[in-house]
Each structure stands twice: as structure tokens, then as C-alpha cells.
Amino acid sequence: MDEAFIVNLSDAPALSHSRRATIVTPEPEDAPWPDTGVNVQIMQPGQPNGRYHSEPVQEDFLVLHGECIVILEGEERPMRQWDFLHCPAGVEHIFVGAGDGPCAVLMIGSRRRDEAHYPVSDVAAKYDASVERVTDEPAEAYADWRQEPWRRIASPWPLP
Numbered sequence: 698m699d700e701a702f703i704v705n706l707s708d709a710p711a712l713s714h715s716r717r718a719t720i721v722t723p724e725p726e727d728a729p730w731p732d733t734g735v736n737v738q739i740m741q742p743g744q745p746n747g748r749y750h751s752e753p754v755q756e757d758f759l760v761l762h763g764e765c766i767v768i769l770e771g772e773e774r775p776m777r778q779w780d781f782l783h784c785p786a787g788v789e790h791i792f793v794g795a796g797d798g799p800c801a802v803l804m805i806g807s808r809r810r811d812e813a814h815y816p817v818s819d820v821a822a823k824y825d826a827s828v829e830r831v832t833d834e835p836a837e838a839y840a841d842w843r844q845e846p847w848r849r850i851a852s853p854w855p856l857p
Contacts (some may be wrong), residue, residue: 699730706737706854712847716825718746718792721852734808739801739853740794746802748828748838749791749821751814754807756790758782761803762856764796768821789816795825799856800823813838 704723713719718738724730738746749768758767760780766773767782768791775795776782783791794800814831815838821827828838836843 698787699728701849707852709852709854711850711852711854713850714847715845716744716842718744718794719850721854732806733785734806735804737761737801737803738792738853739799739856740792741799742794742796743824744794745821745824745826746792747806747826748815749789749818750838751787751789751816752806753786753788753812756784756804756806758784758792758805761801763794763798763800765800765802766793766795767791768793768818768824768826770822771818773820789814789818791821791824791826793826799853801854802854808829832844 706721709721709723710726711719711721718740720736720738722736725736740746760776760778762778764777767776770789791804813835814832814833815828818827832838
């Protein structure tokens with residue numbers, strides 16, 4: 698059953714992976730939210746948060762700390778603290794850490810875990826964020842990254 702709660706990001710669970718962003722999520726692991734996904738993803742310079750993709754639902758993003766590049770419809774665009782990005786359904790995108798230190802982005806989207814499109818992107822490939830061939834299967838898009846498991850870590854929040 699869903700109940701209201703408050704959690705500080707410094708107390709929230711975090712997962713780390715060497716090839717992509719660290720994810721901090723306030724969502725209870727044993728009771729995932731059915732409608733909305735919310736997390737903060739922390740990227741180091743040059744590190745993508747995932748594979749270049751689009752989803753059939755809108756997503757919204759707010760840079761909380763540092764700088765990043767968003768690859769949006771094949772174009773690199775810089776973002777910095779407090780910049781907000783609204784992506785309507787179908788907009789291709791991915792984030793890559795930039796600047797001199799970590800970048801944290803609040804990510805909010807409708808919950809459709811297995812509905813995404815992963816196009817090939819030469820721009821995203823510069824950051825190891827593109828698939829080699831077009832797919833709609835997350836397992837295929839992330840197959841090479843899944844060889845290394847996620848690691849549970851202490852929340853890195855707040856960032857320095």
C-alpha cells in the first residue's frame with residue numbers, strides 16, 4: 698500500500714556502475730511506485746546516465762548540481778545548475794556529465810519500464826551512450842553494460 702513519507706536523499710539507497718551514472722532513488726525497493734519514476738542521477742565528466750533513447754511519455758529533468766550536456770534530438774546542448782528540460786513523448790535524449798566535477802540531475806517520468814526506443818546516434822557514441830543498432834529492447838540496448846553488476850553504495854548526496 699502506498700503511504701506518504703519523507704526521505705532525505707542522503708539517506709536514500711544508491712546504486713553505482715562504472716559505465717553510467719550513480720542513481721539515488723527515494724522510491725522504496727520493496728514497493729515500487731506504479732505511476733511515476735523519480736530519481737537523482739549523478740554523472741562524472743564524460744559519463745552518460747544511460748543509452749540515447751526516446752520514450753512514449755513525457756519526462757522532466759532539473760539540474761541540481763554542476764554541469765552536463767544533454768544530447769537532444771542529435772544535438773549537444775549544455776545545461777547547468779537550475780536548468781530545466783521538458784521532453785515531450787518521443788524526444789530522443791541522454792545526459793552526459795561535463796565540467797570539472799559531478800553533475801546531479803533530478804529525473805521524473807511516467808512509469809513505463811519496457812517501452813523505449815534506442816536509435817543509433819553518432820553524437821551519443823562519442824560518450825559510449827549509443828546502441829550499435831536500433832532496438833526497442835532495453836535488455837539488448839544495455840547488454841554490454843549488464844556484464845558488470847550495479848553496486849550498492851552509500852548515498853553520495855549532498856555533493857561537494
